[in-house]
Amino acid sequence: MSSKFKSLNIYKIVLQYSILVLLLYMVIRPFFDSSYLADFETYCPFGGMQALISFLVNTSLACSMTETQIFLGLALFIGVLLFGKLFCSYVCPIGTVTEWLGSLGRKWKIQITVSGIADRVLRVFKYALLFITAYFTVESSELFCKEYDPYYAIVTGFGHDVVFWYAVIGLIITIIGSIIVRQFWCKYFCPLGAITNIFTYGFGFIAIIAVYLILLSFGLTISWLWPFGIITVLGFILETVRLKGWKLPPFKITRDEILCTDCKLCDEACPIDIKVSELKTVEHIDCHLCNDCIYSCPVPNTLQINKKERRWLPATAVIVLTIIGLFAASYIELPTINKKWASDEKLEQASIYSQSGLKNVTCFGSASSFAAKMRRLKGVLGVKAFVQSNTVEVYYDPDILNEQQIKKTIFTPSRTLLRNPDKSISQISITTMDIEKLFDSYDVFYFTKLLQSNKGVFGFKTKFGEPVEANIYFSNEITSAKKIKELIESPELTYQSRGKTVNKTLKFEVSSVSDSIGTVSKLNFIKEMFSPYNKIFNGYRNYKSEDLSIYRIPMPQALSPSAMRNIKYLTAHISADTGIVRLQTVYIDKPYAQIYFSNELTDSNSVYTYLTGDTLRFQYSTGKKGERINTFVFKAKGHVIPVTPKKRETK
Numbered sequence: 001m002s003s004k005f006k007s008l009n010i011y012k013i014v015l016q017y018s019i020l021v022l023l024l025y026m027v028i029r030p031f032f033d034s035s036y037l038a039d040f041e042t043y044c045p046f047g048g049m050q051a052l053i054s055f056l057v058n059t060s061l062a063c064s065m066t067e068t069q070i071f072l073g074l075a076l077f078i079g080v081l082l083f084g085k086l087f088c089s090y091v092c093p094i095g096t097v098t099e100w101l102g103s104l105g106r107k108w109k110i111q112i113t114v115s116g117i118a119d120r121v122l123r124v125f126k127y128a129l130l131f132i133t134a135y136f137t138v139e140s141s142e143l144f145c146k147e148y149d150p151y152y153a154i155v156t157g158f159g160h161d162v163v164f165w166y167a168v169i170g171l172i173i174t175i176i177g178s179i180i181v182r183q184f185w186c187k188y189f190c191p192l193g194a195i196t197n198i199f200t201y202g203f204g205f206i207a208i209i210a211v212y213l214i215l216l217s218f219g220l221t222i223s224w225l226w227p228f229g230i231i232t233v234l235g236f237i238l239e240t241v242r243l244k245g246w247k248l249p250p251f252k253i254t255r256d257e258i259l260c261t262d263c264k265l266c267d268e269a270c271p272i273d274i275k276v277s278e279l280k281t282v283e284h285i286d287c288h289l290c291n292d293c294i295y296s297c298p299v300p301n302t303l304q305i306n307k308k309e310r311r312w313l314p315a316t317a318v319i320v321l322t323i324i325g326l327f328a329a330s331y332i333e334l335p336t337i338n339k340k341w342a343s344d345e346k347l348e349q350a351s352i353y354s355q356s357g358l359k360n361v362t363c364f365g366s367a368s369s370f371a372a373k374m375r376r377l378k379g380v381l382g383v384k385a386f387v388q389s390n391t392v393e394v395y396y397d398p399d400i401l402n403e404q405q406i407k408k409t410i411f412t413p414s415r416t417l418l419r420n421p422d423k424s425i426s427q428i429s430i431t432t433m434d435i436e437k438l439f440d441s442y443d444v445f446y447f448t449k450l451l452q453s454n455k456g457v458f459g460f461k462t463k464f465g466e467p468v469e470a471n472i473y474f475s476n477e478i479t480s481a482k483k484i485k486e487l488i489e490s491p492e493l494t495y496q497s498r499g500k501t502v503n504k505t506l507k508f509e510v511s512s513v514s515d516s517i518g519t520v521s522k523l524n525f526i527k528e529m530f531s532p533y534n535k536i537f538n539g540y541r542n543y544k545s546e547d548l549s550i551y552r553i554p555m556p557q558a559l560s561p562s563a564m565r566n567i568k569y570l571t572a573h574i575s576a577d578t579g580i581v582r583l584q585t586v587y588i589d590k591p592y593a594q595i596y597f598s599n600e601l602t603d604s605n606s607v608y609t610y611l612t613g614d615t616l617r618f619q620y621s622t623g624k625k626g627e628r629i630n631t632f633v634f635k636a637k638g639h640v641i642p643v644t645p646k647k648r649e650t651k
Helices: 010-031 045-058 067-083 086-090 093-107 116-122 124-140 150-155 164-180 184-188 191-199 202-217 225-242 265-269 292-296 313-331 344-348 364-375 403-410 441-452 481-488 522-529 567-574 604-612
Strands: 253-255 303-305 337-340 351-355 380-386 391-396 415-417 427-436 457-463 468-474 492-497 500-505 509-513 518-521 534-536 548-554 580-587 591-598 615-619 625-629 639-642
Touching: 010 086, 010 093, 010 150, 010 313, 045 067, 045 124, 045 191, 067 086, 067 191, 067 313, 086 093, 086 191, 086 313, 093 150, 093 164, 093 184, 116 124, 116 184, 124 184, 124 191, 124 225, 150 164, 164 184, 191 202, 191 225, 202 225, 265 292, 292 303, 337 364, 344 380, 351 403, 364 380, 364 391, 364 403, 391 403, 415 522, 427 481, 427 522, 441 457, 441 481, 441 492, 457 522, 468 481, 481 509, 518 522, 548 604, 567 580, 567 604, 567 615, 591 604
Parallel strands: none
Antiparallel strands: 253 303, 337 380, 351 391, 380 391, 415 457, 427 468, 427 509, 427 518, 457 468, 492 500, 534 580, 548 591, 548 639, 580 591, 615 625
């Protein structure tokens, strides 16, 4: 075997290339599989550390935060305590690329190594960035690092979470900086580098956290920013003063001074430019335990790990810790939200109602909406939601509530128009069915898809019951209650979504059927199925009736549930005109949109222009701006009518 091959750090190279191949696969796969959604932060331990801090402070996990991230972050923590900054060398794609860029800079002979006071002062930037990142992550419950992270910007093609100029600056620092200055990003700007360095002073900072928790136990209200700020500042001070850890990690590179020939090849090989040849034990804070120095040494057993031949140890530790993190994430589920609004005394006496299979509890937003809904029910004391298993736990006062009342509140009645009856149909039949397994909005979605396949079914309404009671509107001339029952009990549903065929196993059971409970006229049926929309904004309540006018325009899509899912974007778009103050839909002889506007601030032409624009522009709650294609079609112009006191009402 050639000496050149022997000098290759094969363990490190295999892991680095494996990570890059995995990322390349995640980038390419969506081009061939439209149903695949790559999440490039899922396995990021720094995202996990941010998520953990956010979870501990807010007792919640945002949609972009997962158990996988958190447990890999904890695995990173354990790895740093025992072995040092393994992630930076063996896993981090930025670390890998900046190493390559550094080699290029040295080949071109333009790279420098910052030392002395300048080196120590520059290290403050990564601690500042760590504090800023943690602060905005906790405050927004979203991973702030996505806004500037050069890795995330590249792999997502500057996705919607990326702030363009933040990411451009990050990329310039990473690419240009790493060519000119050895490991510029990793040493001076990487917030993960800051937090891993903090871990090497673990005993001291564990003591700070312990003091903080003790003070909280005495009833003191102290923001998490104080202990985190102290830890960040002390981390910077200790790093710049010591440039080495505090007893940690226990595994370090050691040099046999007797065997060493002082060839200094280890110094040249070190990607961080640590002078290994001058040290008996490498305790430098920047050491990644990458083993490049060991592989470069021509004299066997001169450089080892704790004086033993363990060059396999760092890579093995990376693999084992990753497996442990992934295993823990698959078996331990953290609550996406954990909100309590009652006293500890009341919570001790509370009963807990648990329900699984709520497929509409899918992320932080839907879990928060669920908690807000339950809080309005008198007697509910708190809510936990687990989105991975679609499970909720409701804490309630048994003297005020019972489980049946909670179930009824969780249940969301549905009223869905499937299709408009033909002109030839004047009367519509109604049948009532008691249906098992029809509870949440996802069940209703599949139920809707089933009934849409029968052209004789026009719509349905559901109301709470055990089982759920559904009124189904249909034509006796086209179908029958028996055929509808058979359709509902189909074991499988097949439908098209985004050009793909989806097969879904169903478990609906019809426990009872009434042949018919009567008929209704076509006009009354459509009115009954119509779900009105009403939203006020821009200070609507501050206006008098005579100050406002209504622009009424036909809106056929107001009858379509799928189309109306996007009306929030239309609302946000037209609210950009401060003179527009309300949007509602009504059914008179057909569906209309009614837009209330100030006579002084705008006019009907401006309202029509906003409604019919090709693009809907809006702003998210985080302050980011967004755009969508306007899918609402207004074929006829509307007309202006005055606002009467009766029309002035918001309900």
